[in-house]
Amino acid sequence: MGDLPIVRFEEKIVETVKENPVVVVIGETGSGKSTQLPRILYRRGYAKSGIIAVTQPRRVAAVSVSRRVAQEQNVRIGEEVGYAIRFEDRTSEKTRIKYLTDGVLLRESLFNPELNQYSVIILDEAHERSLNTDILLGLMKRLIKWRHSNLKVLITSATLDGGKVSRFFSDCPVLTVPGELFPVEIVHISEPPKSYVEASLKKAIDIHVREPEGDILIFMTGQDDIEKLVLKLEERVQSLEEGSCMDALILPLHGSLPPEMQVRVFSPPPPNCRRFIVSTNIAETSLTVDGVVYVIDSGYVKQRQYNPSTGMYSLEVVQISKVQAKQRAGRAGRTRPGKCYRLYPSTVYHDDFLDATVPEIQRSSLAGTVLYLKSLDLADMDILKFDFLDSPSVKSLEDALKQLYLVDALDENGSITSLGRKMAELPLEPSLSRTLLEANELDCLSQALTVVSMLSSETTLLPAPSKSSEKKRRHTPLNLPDGFGLGDHIQLLQIYEQWYQTDYNIDWCKENNLQVRGMLFVRDVRKQLSQIMQKITEGSLDVQTSNRRRGGQQEYKNLRKALCIGYANQLAERMIRHNGYRPLGFKSELVQVHPSSVLKSDEDGMLPNYVVYHELIVTSRPFMRNVCAVEMRWVAPILAKLEKLNVFKLSGGSSQPDNQIQEVALTVEKKEIAAVQPPEDRASMIQAARERFLARKGQK
Known part of the structure; x- marks a missing residue:
């Protein structure tokens, strides 16, 4: 520790922190800022009145740096030094230095907006400009006004524009700690x-x-x-x-x-x-x-x-x-x-x-961010005018408001609903949170918990396609279920249920080429989500039953309906034969079902009219990944909601929008709403698809 440059600046750092609520520390590579800055403040007594929190944009960094500091402090991880990442908390009542991801700190602020448990909050690696760190910068600006006398905030970075951050925090001081780099x-x-x-x-x-x-x-x-x-x-x-x-x-x-x-x-x-x-x-x-x-x-x-x-x-x-x-x-x-x-x-x-x-x-979906900000219940909160270090585009914020309205997290006036508050308590993206809450109403929560946990895995669970079949639709190995052709969500559910029947046998995962670590992670996540849902539903959920019930055809149908409600903003309308799709409102090139999908076509080569998907992503071309068939009658009420949508009202604005904030055209054309009505017969459905295909072909 004595060899690290930041230690030689200890007196200057402590003096500056004492005199200022916010300090920016630019520590060059090798200066020791991530490991030694919290230790300096710990030695100087800042942990006596609260915990010293150190945020990291990455899970790996939160874990590895905390272990390093615990080793230097000669304590066991989870005691005086610990870490908290999504779905894993290695802290205790003894913990005085806590490394945590920026997302975890955001979630903690939902339940304790003043973050009273912390005496110091260090936003580390701020130069990475992660989405959550940028939100925290805005929240820290507010929090300092509330807790000016008993909270210290340090923003640390290797390459951040210190002057820009200083101006954001009313010209707070900037300390620069040089690193000792060789040429x-x-x-x-x-x-x-x-x-x-x-x-x-x-x-x-x-x-x-x-x-x-x-x-x-x-x-x-x-x-x-x-x-x-x-x-x-x-x-x-x-x-x-x-x-x-x-x-x-x-x-x-x-x-x-x-x-x-x-x-x-x-x-x-x-x-x-x-x-x-x-x-x-x-x-x-x-x-x-x-x-x-x-x-x-x-x-x-x-x-x-x-x-x-x-x-x-x-x-x-x-x-x-x-x-x-x-x-x-x-x-x-x-x-x-x-x-x-x-x-x-x-x-x-x-x-x-x-x-x-x-x-x-400036390059992410902001639905989860906006739901978080709405759930804070700040009286002066206008989402479109929130104080960010670098503001996202108005269009991105409007898109987020629209998504949250469609999944019932916001009402027509932009107020957070009771459903929205429950969604905010779940450490999931809004679409998955909404799916769980709807599944609870439809009596298929057990199955939804499994699917959501599988989708939340940080690793690729299923076998990769072989080189020889990369250009063809990959079919699931014979010893793994195929989701009855209803889609990938049902397949994920069936795979987990089979594993459960083996009493979570690791060898079964290996035999089926499933990633063992990923599956074990899914099991742990599912257990935690079950506990959170039990809390949200005020104990009406039987966790043991929820963990053990297997799905049947009715549960599969209810699950797909819950997914339809959860993925309300991601419905896709079939435009051509086979696997060509265009999401509603998407006017350019066709989107396709990913080749790895187990979604089946019928004897005429037709895929279902409507699907929902977990992710729409562009690689070599636009693909929908993790796709599931849904029924037309589930879609119509969602599309009808778009006619009532006013983005400015959703944002929380109290007057008419100015010229810079224009409402986007979000009403659905009548022909798109009419498209959810089932054709009179099967022949007309096939003929309509062929006509669309030929019309598109003729335009080329």
């Missing part, structure tokens, strides 16, 4: 590679063979790329002549890894062994891996972008920002002079890279 040589390539995975592989092996000892950190875009590169590296390393170079240890690092695999990157390698750490951008700032001397920067990151006009998420590989490039390079200079190999030309860096990453709040 890093930056090497750009002359031409962009055809494949950054192959280019990373070639450069990593070249370093391993030619360069002195030191670990190699390789930045990839996501789990798929990481697994692909790890496999290629293992093959290439094994093919090297024995004795020609040192041994190698190849380690992946991403958020879906089990904790025991994540912590391996913090252990030093064996003697005469080099580590290859293949990571997502989690290793840019959230986690510090000692021993890295060489960095390979692919120049890309996988990013989710939400389009409120279409209700679609696109999962795209995009260029990183200059700030991210700087952070990646800095990882090579932690322990001695290092090298950063950038797999892009310097002209691309200077001309094409954005200066900073686009904040998540």
Whole structure:
């Protein structure tokens, strides 16, 4: 600890915190801000009047950093030092330093708006500009006015624009703690590679063979790329002549890894062994891996972008920002002079890279955020005018208000409903919260709890499609259920119920190629959601019964109806034969059911007229994932609600909208409402689909 630069600034930090309610701390990479700042405040007595909270944008960071601090404090995790992440709480009455995700702190503020249990709140890694951190910045601004005398707020970051945050908090002081980085040589390539995975592989092996000892950190875009590169590296390393170079240890690092695999990157390698750490951008700032001397920067990151006009998420590989490039390079200079190999030309860096990453709040669906803000019951709250550090678009906020109105979380005047309050108590996105509440009314809560828990898993549960069938619709292996052709939600339910019948046998998961860790996570989540639902329904739910009842045809039908209500904003109307769909209001290219879906067509090759889906995402083309068939008569009342919708009233505005805030046209055309009426007979349904298909074909 004594070697970390922030410790030398202890007196200055303590003096500034004492005199100011809000302080911005810019701590460069390697300064020790995440681990030592709460320890400094703990030593200076700030934990006597409350807990010191440290938020992290990532679950992995909250867990790993808390474990590191517990080790330094020589205490067991969960005692004086603990952590809380969604569906896992490792704290106790003894806990004085608490690491938690920003989302968990937001949820705590629902039940205790003044957060009286905390004497200090540190918003760490604020430069990542996660959605929840940005909301917390706005809430801290309010909270400081309420608790000015007994709350300290610190916003810490490696690269944040300190001046901007200072102005947001009425010109609060900014402290800069330099890191002790060794010089890093930056090497750009002359031409962009055809494949950054192959280019990373070639450069990593070249370093391993030619360069002195030191670990190699390789930045990839996501789990798929990481697994692909790890496999290629293992093959290439094994093919090297024995004795020609040192041994190698190849380690992946991403958020879906089990904790025991994540912590391996913090252990030093064996003697005469080099580590290859293949990571997502989690290793840019959230986690510090000692021993890295060489960095390979692919120049890309996988990013989710939400389009409120279409209700679609696109999962795209995009260029990183200059700030991210700087952070990646800095990882090579932690322990001695290092090298950063950038797999892009310097002209691309200077001309094409954005200066900073686009904040998540400007590229995400805000339905959960708006529900949270509405549930705070602040008298002066106008959602469209909430004080954000960087405001999202009006269209994104309007889209969120519309979603919440359609799932009955808001009434026509924008007031939160009793259903909305219950939804806010569940640690789920609004569509899944609404599904559970409707399922409780329809007597299929047991089944809905299972499906929602399966959808909440952080990992891919089901077997991946084989290479040979990627271009075809994948069918479920014979030993797994197929959802009776009704859709993927029913299949997820049946899979879990089969596992339950084996008494949660891990070997059964392995035999069926299901991810063991993911399934165990689902079981734990389901138990917690059952307990929360019991509380919400005031004890009317029998948790034991809820955990054990199996689904039949009636339960499956009721479950699909509950899903229809929960996914009210995501109904899709069939436009052509087979698997071409267009979501309501979506006017451009056709959306398709994902090839992995078990949704079945009939003997004429027709998929159901209406489906709901858990996720609409663009990869090679727009796809609906986790799709379930619903009936037309369930759809009509939802569409009819759109005619009464007024976004300005929903926002909480008390006067007519100004010129900058215009109402969006959200009424559904009569022909779209009429489309939910069943055709007179089957032949007319087929003929109508063919005519639409031929009409579209003729326009090309």
